[in-house]
Amino acid sequence: MTEDVRWLSSAEQRAWRAYLRSHRMLWVALDQQLQRESGMPHAYYLILVALSECPDRTSSMTDLAGMAGTSPSALSHAIGKLEAQGWVSRCRSSGNARVVLATLTDAGFAALAEAAPGHVSEVRGRIFDRLSPEQVEQLREICESIAGDDPAWP
Template sequence: MTERRVTDAADTAPERTPAATAAPAAGEPRWLGAEEQRTWQAFLNATALLEDHLDRQLQRDAGMPHIYYGLLVHLSEAPRRRLRMTELAHDAKITRSRLSHAVARLEKYGWVRREECPSDKRGQLAVLTDDGFEMLRRSAPGHVSAVRGAIFDRLTPEQVDQLGDICRTIANGLQPASGADLPWLR
């Protein structure tokens, strides 16, 4: 429970104003105020529901989870439809172990193949096959419809701009320093 002060049934936290959350007592966490808590919970709820919505759509229409679709997209946008496995893990923000498992499944489907990296014999490339590209081409219309229906059709153009700004601000603030213990390097 990092977002609110832990209380027992008899202890109710007072409503926190921005001033109250801005200057906590020494050693006291900056607890989320009531509106911050509502926003945080709405964010968690929306992101969980969105991921589930997209996963179900892709499972139903293409027989693959959203993470696999994302890997195919990254490969389709790469030069010659190939990326080093470490770069693909970084782009997808997943561990190399999880990527290796996902690529093994995609290989079984015939959508991806691995090749040795010509510049580094220790490295491997993930390559999007023609069958994988065709699967991506067939599944993209349903996926974009699901994304549009879940997000963009519900927002005004101003809200779309705000959402983009907010997401970029959050992502930029969370970019780890070089040398950090990054999950996609494990």
């Protein structure tokens, strides 16, 4: 079976490892910044952002899991924590009782608005200030190629 494997070339291996290292370092840095300055993990910030971009700041839990790039069970746990903070509320859909809706509260929107400047500053310093405009365009193109048209991701 191993003879059918298309092993990575030296160049591909270096690119893969550089990607993994940069991804991990970026995620840790963003998580630490948000925890330090806003008391929330990066994953929770992404959920609040996703809800803030929905009509009426409301989404079904199923759709929200896709938008936030997390599993339904991890999302349910996170929403429970965000509910306890008063940043999100949950209720059953009036049109379909099987559907649970999550809504970003005014307090949650305020927490997001307070966290956003520090987060954007960290993103800018860790990524965009280090790249030329041409590299920013290349980064977008590369990431879009990697993401493709996978229907599991919005």
